[in-house]
Structure formats: C-alpha cells, structure tokens
Amino acid sequence: MRIFLSLISILMFFSSLFADDYFSTYFDKVDTSSLYLKETTNSNPKLLIVLTAGVDGPIDEMKDIIEVDSKDIPYFPKAKAQGHAGKLIFGKLNGKDIVLMKGRYHYYEGNTPQDVVFPYFVLNALGVESVITLNAVGGISQSLDPGDIMLVTDHINQLSENSLRGLSIQFPEKQFTDMTDAYSFEYQTLAKNVATAIDIELKEGIYLATQGPNYETKSEVKM
Template sequence: MLEKIQETAAFLSERMHTNPETAIILGTGLGSLVHEITEKYEINYKDIPNFPVSTVEGHSGKLIFGKLGNKDIMAMQGRFHFYEGYSMKEVTFPVRVMRELGIKTLFVSNASGGTNPTFDVGDLMIITDHINFFPEHPLRGKNIEYGPRFPDMSHAYSKELIQKAMEIAKEKNIKVQHGVYLGTQGPTFETPSEYKMFHTLGADAVGMSTVPEVIVANHCGIKVFGISVITDLGVIGKIVEVSHEEVQKAADAAQPKMTEIMRELINRA
C-alpha cells in the first residue's frame, strides 16, 4: 500500500507548483469555499493513479490547489464513503497521500443529524471528539510507519484550533454549538431508537463520514479541525422523515456561516 501512496504523491508532486501545508475536505456545507480559492489549478480524481472516484450525487471529484487568503491549500472536492462500497483503506487513501505531500493541518466538514435536544436544524457544531461506530477500522492491518501501531486519540481534534474557531464565531456573531460526533456506516438514516441509543452513548450528532479520515490524519501526525452542520434532528418529538435532498438543502442554507468561520480559521492557523 505504501508504494501506491508514494506513486500517487509523486504523480501529484510533478503537477503541483505550490507547497500547501493545509488541506480541506470540502464536505457538505463547505462547497462554496471552492469559489474563494484563487490562483487555482485542478486535477480530476479519475486522472490520479490509485485514487477512488466518488459515486454520491452532489459530490464532485477533484483535487483543487491554490490560495485561500494568503495560505497555499489543497482541497478535496468530493470525499469517499464506506457506504459506497470502498474499503477503509480506500476511504482514507487521500489523507495518507496528503501526509506524503507535506500537509500539516486538515480541515473537515460534514452533514449530521443532531441528537442533542438543544440543537436546531442549521446549527454549526464544532467537533470536540468522536465515537467510532464503523465496523472496520482504517488502521487495521500492517502498520504503515507514519505513526505508532497504537496511536493516541486523546486529542483527535486540535484544542488550539477549536479555541480559535470559537473566538472567530464570537467575533462574527455566529452561533456555534460544540459536541461529540458519532460516525456510522450508513447509508440509512438512523431510526428513532438508534438516535436515542447514540445520544445515550454520548453523541451530540451522528453522520456517515469524517471519523476514518480523522483517525488516519492523527496517525500521520496531522492536526485536525472538524465542523458539522446539523441538517436534521434525531430528538424524540422532533424526528421527521428525512431525505438526502433535504439534508443538502439545510446544509446549503448554513454554508455562508461555515465558510466564514473556515476561511478565517485557515488563515489564522
């Protein structure tokens, strides 16, 4: 696997004329950030050796390089999900490639269902920790020597970046929640009983991504900041039937606030 990672990194290095240390996974709620990247150049996933291709409606598939403010960045427009049929090694392959390319900080976003009764649809939740509910672990198998066999996860999300994000939100008068994100395989949305169980376990929000990438980023020594947009509620008495389209609509409405926080945070990080 290491050979494939290095082959992909070498392919990209030959085509890169910037030196980013910051990467962004443009998940749900962050799509509009792409319009703020300047001096950009793009490489389609289908043209990158060993890269999977996103199959989800609404998810593009390309790496974007350029500047966000004064920072060189690389951005994934379209992530890979376990529910699409990929293995965890495929889901997290781009993060390992990022490590080979010299990325030091990773910013991730997602859509999630809120299990905390104080949350509302459209809220932004800064992720302070996560619960891994995926049936396959992304570090299973032979250890790649990017990190230890048994990596510490006590600070999976950078406390420094969380603090900066809270300060930015206060400056901009943007309401933010903070809490624990639980990652599950999907692709079904949760039943009322599952939402109740996840909240009992300590989750404030539930989604189908992020956790694998964050685990691998930590193994690679990459700092992480994560944020969720609450697109539906898994709270007893507030649960309604939900569709992918409705999730996308709620995320789109929250995009300006999330984009503002992320833009500022990336430039101050």
C-alpha cells in the same frame, strides 16, 4: 460437509493473500499518487480543507487555482455520492498554499476503510499537516436544530472497522495511534473566537460514525 469446509478454507486462504498484497503495496501507491500531484501542481500545501456538498466558499477567495480530477490520480478512490465532485483544488489563500477536497470518499459507497483514508495519506506525503473538514450530518441531541453549526470536539467510531487496520502495523513505532486529543485544541479555540467575532452561534458536540447509508431507527437514536 468436508468438501464444503475445504472450499471455505481455500477461499479464506486466497482472501488472505489478496489482503496481504493490498496492505503491503498500500504505501507504494500512496507515493505514486503523491508524486503525480507534486509533478502536476508543483504545490506544497500545509492545510487541507475538506468541503461538503453545497459549500464552495473558500474557492472564491483562492488564487492561482489548479484543479485535479480524482479519476486522473493513480490509485485514488472515485467519488460516487451525489454532490461530491471528486476534485482536489490547489491554490493560494492569503498567500499560503492550501488544497481543497471537493468531494469525500465514503465507507457506505462500498469503499474499504483504508480506501477512505487513502487521499489523506497521499496529501500528507505531499506536505499537508492539518485538516479542517466539513460535513452535513443528522443531530440526535435535543439541543441541536436543523441548520445549526457544530464544532466537533471528539468522535465515537461505531463503524466496527478501523481505517488503520493492516496499515499502522507496518510502522512498529507508530502502530498504536493515540486518539486522546484527536482534534486540535488550537483550531477549536480559533473557531470559537471567529464565531464570536462574526456573531455566529457555534455549538459543540461529539461525532458518532456509523456505517450507513441508512438513517438511524428511533430506538438507535434513543441509545
């Protein structure tokens, strides 16, 4: 029993060393990735649009397009889910520099939460200030039907992990992130106005994040 406990202690010790190294070099890797994109694209986008499988609409309206495969970006996670190409598409939309993320990086693919948010830190370092994200999800509310378009007004994190763990602590003045108004009221208002103008029914709801990759049981849906 003592030998077994000693082995566990040794494993925990080395695991902590690797974890410390991962977190301490995280933002160095962010800088390396953002520098690569800056040199490759010479772009300074302020807006990121995260596409979902089957949605390519904004690409058709863009000009001066530069595509970057995520596998070529240093330290970038690799997109594995079906329908997610794993590309960043830089270009101009209505004369403004934007970037599209064609293929998200999911927790259920085996990524750590910090891996999942790595691209967002990189693009923020490149100049991105706002994010519009799309995805296809299941609806557990009786008011939702397949094919509905829903505006996310808030979220509940049931992943049991936080993507900022080990990261925000490196910035003492910002280590506790205020999530009171995580979703831009200005963008929500804009989305509602556009939906009304083009006669699209836009529903509202709260996004519930779970680990996946399985769907919920009937009892979980009832909760």
